[in-house]
Structures are given as structure tokens and as C-alpha cells.
Amino acid sequence: MKLSREDVEHVAHLARLNFREEEKEKFTLQLNDILVYMDILNKVDTAGVEPMTHAITLNNAFRDDEVLNSVGVEKILTNAPDRMGGCFRVPKVIE
Template sequence: MTIHVKDVEHVAKLARLNLNAEEEQMFTEQLNAILQYAEKLNELNTDDVEPTTHVLHLSNVMREDEVRDSLPIEKVLLNAPDEEDGQIKVPAVLE
């Protein structure tokens, strides 16, 4: 696959970037170099490689849920800006 200057102009227009001719040429060369490097991957024999979604073998990195006592309401209300009848009072958002 090869990127042409017209492709760079099109993407720049979509991104609302104002590129001059020198920048368009520079980005065209850079993108083609990236694509050529990526094409080297096609030379590798991947027949015995299992497809994966991540390079690290992580299954579940979350901790186990533990049932434990919550904070007492008095302690929670100490951090509330305002409280009423044992509940945190907030400004009304509906009429």
C-alpha cells in the first residue's frame, strides 16, 4: 500500500488542517515509511502463533469483591456540604 499526496490532502481536509506543500510531502514520505516498516510483518511466518487480543497474558486484574461494613452515616455526613434528615442535601435539578 502506498500513500499519495492526494491522500494526505484529503485527511488534512477532514481534520481541518492547513498544510503547505512542503508539509504534505513530508507527511506523505513519513506515512509511506511507516507502512513499509509494517509490511515487514507480512514476511514473518505466523502459522504457529495463536491469535491474541493483548501481548500480556492477563485474565482478570481486578481484586475479589469482599463484603465488609460500610462507614457509619454520621461519619459520611461529616464530609457532606449540607445534610437534612440523615441524608446529603443537594440543590434541586428539577422543578
Template sequence: MSLTRQDVAKVATLARLNLTEDELDMMTGQLAQVVEYFELLGELDTSEVEPMAHAVERTDVFRDDRVARSLGRDAALANAPKRDDECYRVPAVLGD
């Protein structure tokens, strides 16, 4: 399963990253090498193995259902690249 330039361009779209033509070339070579290395895992028969997503397999961690202080609006907006008094401002979502 070799990674092509076209695959890399598609992944860049999925990852929301604009890549230049040079970056695409470089990334294709480097990623193909790493992905080829990943093939090492194929040596192992893992059909009977449960996946392990976390080192500490704790589930159902709840806190008491009590109202606690949360981040205020001004603090939440303080780092926004662009904002008004109550919202984040972004370019048009549809059309130009």
C-alpha cells in the first residue's frame, strides 16, 4: 500500500491544511516512508486481542451534579482573533 501524491493531497484537504506544491512533494516522500514502516505491525496476529485505547482503563468517571463556576464570556473571547461583544467573528460560512 504505497502512498501517492494524490493521497497526500486528499489527506491535506481532510486535515484542513493548504500545502504548497513543494510541501506536497516532500510530504509524500516522508509520509510514504513512515507509513511503510507502520506495515511492521502487520506481522502480528491480533485477531484475539482487545484494543487498548487508554493506559488506565477507567470508565464512568462522574463528578457530583453540582453547579460550578465556568469560564465567563469575556475570558472565553479574550483570545479570539476577531470578535464582537458577544461572539467570535469568522468569514462567511456560505458563499463569499
């Protein structure tokens, strides 16, 4: 086993997800299957190979620091699940 049930609970917390008991069972099995398959990568000698992070080699994309039009607060807030004035409202953060 690559991942125990406790590992799955830990990763779920990092990912901000909750699982029911029977889901934890299923996910532990399926994630282990997938991770075992990934072991095939250990067959490849990658000593000295630079990791590839982009499909196309690009340098930094700079632009002039000009003020352009933006979407606007009101329009952005139309999708807010909960709002107050010009802000997004969320449940209590601190005691």
C-alpha cells in the first residue's frame, strides 16, 4: 500500500475535501491502484535531465505598466454567493 487511510485523510485536508467513511475506503483503493501504476516511471534513468515545465520555451512576458479597463466591482460581484456592499461575505474567520 502506497497510501494508508490516514494518508488519504491528510491529503483530503490539504485539498480541503471531506469524505464519508465508505468514500475513504473506495478512494484509498483507487488512489493506490493509480500510484502503483506510476511506479513505472522509476524504470527511466533521468539522471541529469532538466525537468520540463513548459511545452514551449518562453521568456518572461513583460508589458508596460499601463492602467487598462477592468471588469469592474459590480459586475464581478454578480456571481458572489454572498456579498455585503462592495465585498464578498464569508463565515466567521476568527473567534
